[in-house]
Amino acid sequence: MSNGILVFIEHRNGVLNRTSLEALAGAQLLGSALQESITAVVLGSDVAALAQEIASYDLAKVINATNANLADYTPDGYTDAMEHVVKQLDPQLVLMPHTYLVRDFAPKLAARFGKSLISDCIRAEVAEGSTTFTRRIFLGKLDADVVSDGEAPVFATFQSGAYRPDQAQKGSGAAVEEMTVEVGEIRMTPEDPFQEVKQAVDLSKADIIVAVGRGIKSKDNLALAEKLAEALGADLAASRPICDAEWLPIDRQIGSSGQTVAPKLYVALGISGAIQHLVGMKNSGTIVAINKDPEAPIFDIADYGIVGDLFEAVPVLTEEIKKIKAGA
Amino acid sequence: MKIIVLMKQVANKDAILRINKEATWIEEADLSFEVSESDGYALEEALRVKEKLGGEVVVCSMGPQRVKSVIKDALARGADRAIHVVGDNLGHLSPYATASALADAIRDEKPDLILTGLQSDDYGYGQTGVILAELLGLPHATIVIEVDASGEKLRVKRELESGWYQWYSMATPALLTIQSGISQIRYATLKGIMAAKKKEVKEVTPAAEIVGRPSHQRISKVYLPQKSKQTQLLGNGDAKAGAVELAQKLHTEARVI
Numbered sequence: 001m002s003n004g005i006l007v008f009i010e011h012r013n014g015v016l017n018r019t020s021l022e023a024l025a026g027a028q029l030l031g032s033a034l035q036e037s038i039t040a041v042v043l044g045s046d047v048a049a050l051a052q053e054i055a056s057y058d059l060a061k062v063i064n065a066t067n068a069n070l071a072d073y074t075p076d077g078y079t080d081a082m083e084h085v086v087k088q089l090d091p092q093l094v095l096m097p098h099t100y101l102v103r104d105f106a107p108k109l110a111a112r113f114g115k116s117l118i119s120d121c122i123r124a125e126v127a128e129g130s131t132t133f134t135r136r137i138f139l140g141k142l143d144a145d146v147v148s149d150g151e152a153p154v155f156a157t158f159q160s161g162a163y164r165p166d167q168a169q170k171g172s173g174a175a176v177e178e179m180t181v182e183v184g185e186i187r188m189t190p191e192d193p194f195q196e197v198k199q200a201v202d203l204s205k206a207d208i209i210v211a212v213g214r215g216i217k218s219k220d221n222l223a224l225a226e227k228l229a230e231a232l233g234a235d236l237a238a239s240r241p242i243c244d245a246e247w248l249p250i251d252r253q254i255g256s257s258g259q260t261v262a263p264k265l266y267v268a269l270g271i272s273g274a275i276q277h278l279v280g281m282k283n284s285g286t287i288v289a290i291n292k293d294p295e296a297p298i299f300d301i302a303d304y305g306i307v308g309d310l311f312e313a314v315p316v317l318t319e320e321i322k323k324i325k326a327g328a
Numbered sequence: 329m330k331i332i333v334l335m336k337q338v339a340n341k342d343a344i345l346r347i348n349k350e351a352t353w354i355e356e357a358d359l360s361f362e363v364s365e366s367d368g369y370a371l372e373e374a375l376r377v378k379e380k381l382g383g384e385v386v387v388c389s390m391g392p393q394r395v396k397s398v399i400k401d402a403l404a405r406g407a408d409r410a411i412h413v414v415g416d417n418l419g420h421l422s423p424y425a426t427a428s429a430l431a432d433a434i435r436d437e438k439p440d441l442i443l444t445g446l447q448s449d450d451y452g453y454g455q456t457g458v459i460l461a462e463l464l465g466l467p468h469a470t471i472v473i474e475v476d477a478s479g480e481k482l483r484v485k486r487e488l489e490s491g492w493y494q495w496y497s498m499a500t501p502a503l504l505t506i507q508s509g510i511s512q513i514r515y516a517t518l519k520g521i522m523a524a525k526k527k528e529v530k531e532v533t534p535a536a537e538i539v540g541r542p543s544h545q546r547i548s549k550v551y552l553p554q555k556s557k558q559t560q561l562l563g564n565g566d567a568k569a570g571a572v573e574l575a576q577k578l579h580t581e582a583r584v585i
Contacts, residue, residue, distance in 0.1 A: 075458075075468060100489050104470045107423065107455035111462040115544040116423040119453050132548065139449055141345055142354070143553045150544030187467035188498040195491055208584070214341075232585065244509030257487055257507070265584040272341075286582040288574065289559075290567075295344065295552075302559045303582065304574055308567030316568045320575030321585060 002152035005031050006089055007040045008082065008096040008106075009054055012073075012193075014047050016054075018165045019097035023158050024057060025167035026124060027095045033126035036092060039063060040174075043081050043181075045071035051176045058171030063089075069183040075105040076186045083112045084181040091153050093131070098157035110155040118146050118156040120275075139274040140297035160256075160279055201235070201251045208234035208265045211254055211281070212242055215270015215291060215310055219247040224314050225269055231321045234267070239277045255280035269310050273298030290314065329383035329477065329500075331374040332434050333407065334444035334457065335367040337391055337398045341449065351549050353420070363398045366445025370506040372513045374443050375406045377477050384408045388434055390426065392416050396529070403524035404516035410529045411437075415539065422543040423455035429534035430456070431463040441482070442503040446471050454505075461503035468503040469496050473510050 007027040010017040024040065031038045037060035042051050044066060051064035065085050069077050082105070086094060094109075096102045098120045110117045121133040122143070133146045133156055148154040203209060210229040216222060222236075229236045236252060243253040254261055255277040266284035271277060273289070273296055281287070282301050289302035290310045299305045306313050339345065340360040348355050374385045387402040389395045390413035399410045413433045421429070434442070442461070447454030454470075461468035473493070474485035481497045487507055488494055516524075562577070563570020578585050 075470075079462075100471055100487065103454055104458070104486075107458035108462045108468075110455075111424060111427070111459040114424065116453065116455050116459065118545050119455060135452075136553070137451055137550070138339065138345060138354075139341070139452070140553070142347070142550055144547045145549040145551075146545050147548050148545050149542060154544070188469065188496045191495040191497075193488055193492050193494040196493065240508065246512070256489065258491065260490070265578070265582070286578070286584050287557075288578070290570075293342070293344075297553065299559050299561075300553055300555050301557055303557060304577055305559045305561045306563050306567055306570035306574060307561060308563060308565065308570060310567070313563075313567040313571040313574075316571035317575055320572055321578075324575055324579045324585060 002090045002092050003036060004060070004089065004091045005036050005038045005093045005095060006086065006091040007038060008094070008102065009040050009042045009050070010097060010099055010101055011042065011044070011047060011050055014044065014050050016050060017097065017099060019099055019160050021165035021168040022160065022163040023095050023097040025163040025165065026158050028058060028169055029163070030093065030095070030124055030126060030131060034129065034131065039089060039091070041065055041082070041085050043070050043078060055174040055176050056170055057174070058169040059174040061175045061177050063177050063179050065179045065181045067181050067183045069186055072190050073101060074186050074188050074190060075108055076188065077183050078105040079108045079112065080183045081181040082109050085179065086113070086153060088179065094153050094155045096157045098159045102157055106155065106157060113153065115150060115155070118148065118154065120159050121156055122159050122162050124156070136275055139272065140278070141295060159275065161282070203235055203237055203252070203254065203259045203261050206235040206261060206263050208232050209237050209261060209263045210234045210267045210269065211237040211239065211271060212269045213239040213271030214241045216242065221311070222247060224311065228267070228314055228318045228321070231318045231325070232265070232267070234265070237261070239271050239274070268298050268302070269314060271298050272296045273300070329377065329381050329440045330386070330437065331377060331383065331441045331443060332386045332388055332437060332439040333367070333371045333374045333402070334430060334442065335371060335387055335389045335398050335402060336364045336445070336448050337361045337389065337395045338364045338448055338450040347550050351551065352547055353550060361394060361397070363401065364445055364448045364450070366447065366506055366508045368513055369508050369510050370443040370445050371402050371405065371407065373475055373506055373510050375514070376511060377441070377475060381477060386411060386437065386439070388413065388430065390418050390429065399529055400524055401516060403527045404520040405514055406520060409527050412529055412531045413534055414531050415534055418534065418539070421539070422545060423453045424459055425538055425541060425543065427456050427459035427463055428538045430460055432535060432538070433532050435464065438501070440500045441477065442466070442501070444505055446505040446507050457503055457505040464503070466501050466503050467498045468505070469498070470505040471507050472504045473507045475504065
């Protein structure tokens with residue numbers, strides 16, 4: 001009989017990825033609602049110190065799953081190791097943070113059990129002993145409640161921000177269990193991770209950001225946003241499609257694959273607000289959105305919104321701001 | 329090098345989505361469709377690898393007859409032939425079932441490389457490619473933004489989080505999920521559009537047991553997201569009036585200018 005909740009703890013070279021604590025917080029909330037015990041697992045060749053760090057949280061136990069071939073992350077290595085751990089523990093639920101690393105191996109892990117993941121959940125709620133997960137679909141335009149009808153284990157991942165890392169409760173010291181896991185052939189060879197040196201712009205320090213999205217329509221129209229940015233004393237930034245089209249350099253990109261910012265004022269022009277963008281700017285002080293689509297998800301997090309044509313609104317806004325600044 | 333590109337048709341990005349009566353999905357009648365964005369980049373990358381190294385690009389798409397428009401467009405851009413996994417309601421299959429149907433459709437092709445987008449713009453599961461690799465026994469890499477297929481081993485640049493990257497190498501055959509923006513997507517030429525009409529499109533039907541197998545996850549309800557903030561909407565449809573109001577609010581209420 002399957003029982004308990006298993007939480008995957010991600011790290012790089014023994015340094016915790018804090019999104020894991022969000023998954024841990026989610027697991028604790030589900031654990032108390034479902035009356036299931038929680039086990040955390042760390043994978044690596046020598047991450048005993050991390051296992052001890054995680055043992056300070058309110059958990060039944062921490063599994064330090066080791067194999068020499070887990071020193072560097074590979075999808076083959078992590079899948080084999082996690083398959084081993086899941087089969088040993090036979091949990092009801094396997095919860096993971098929806099990071100780029102988890103996205104790389106977790107579908108393969110679930111496939112070993114003949115199923116898929118309930119991926120990228122923004123929340124999970126328990127009613128009458130059964131869990132309903134909520135996912136964003138259509139790039140954030142709609143939410144879907146998802147239930148699992150199959151046998152245990154259920155595999156699910158939580159989006160960054162679904163829970164806060166500081167929600168993870170400390171405990172009285174969980175036991176650490178050493179587990180030597182089997183890992184088969186590793187078919188891919190990783191090189192060292194690196195950052196592009198040309199990252200010239202640090203938007204995380206910006207006070208005011210004017211960001212443009214698909215709605216700007218052409219590179220020539222960027223001048224409109226530049227004038228507004230100039231009037232506001234703002235830095236210019238963009239959502240991914242603009243950088244993909246090379247209208248602005250990649251170091252101006254806000255979002256999960258670009259920079260994470262929290263200026264006091266964020267003005268989103270023609271940005272629909274796909275979740276990959278929102279995670280990079282949702283902690284901004286005041287958020288303004290100008291977009292012609294009233295259903296655009298950006299309006300869910302905006303303080304001020306104009307539903308309408310940005311080509312009409314932005315020149316007027318620029319002039320009005322100049323007037324205010326001249327008067328001040 | 330034989331490359332298979334998996335491309336999914338999804339609701340147009342700008343389409344106004346209406347939730348169906350049962351609140352389990354959207355109304356698909358009258359909706360306009362397009363290819364999922366990152367799948368378009370996967371095709372472009374396949375065409376570039378073929379231009380360098382020679383070979384064949386086979387596009388594979390799954391869904392009802394409307395999916396033919398994605399296939400025709402891919403053939404016009406330069407894919408050599410296509411496989412259409414035909415069926416109604418296949419969109420509701422789990423990633424595992426979808427990957428199972430795709431595995432059956434392409435297994436005998438014995439491709440050197442399978443490319444697809446990193447996730448679809450509708451369900452956004454981000455799993456079908458990785459599961460397919462597992463079912464076919466192939467190594468994989470996800471969120472790829474550069475492909476070097478010229479060496480003895482395949483070398484790919486993966487995007488990590490927060491501006492970090494990492495190169496991986498592996499033997500082919502392999503499966504890669506491609507990130508949007510890997511390169512500039514070409515337009516179809518008139519010549520390409522004419523040539524596409526003569527290209528082979530093979531239809532296959534997924535096994536009944538795959539389509540009929542109960543899914544491990546089921547959507548119980550679809551709804552508009554709950555707002556996390558009260559948004560003040562300004563201008564009441566007049567963008568210019570809204571802009572005047574906005575400047576005042578930013579100055580006197582939010583006090584950010």
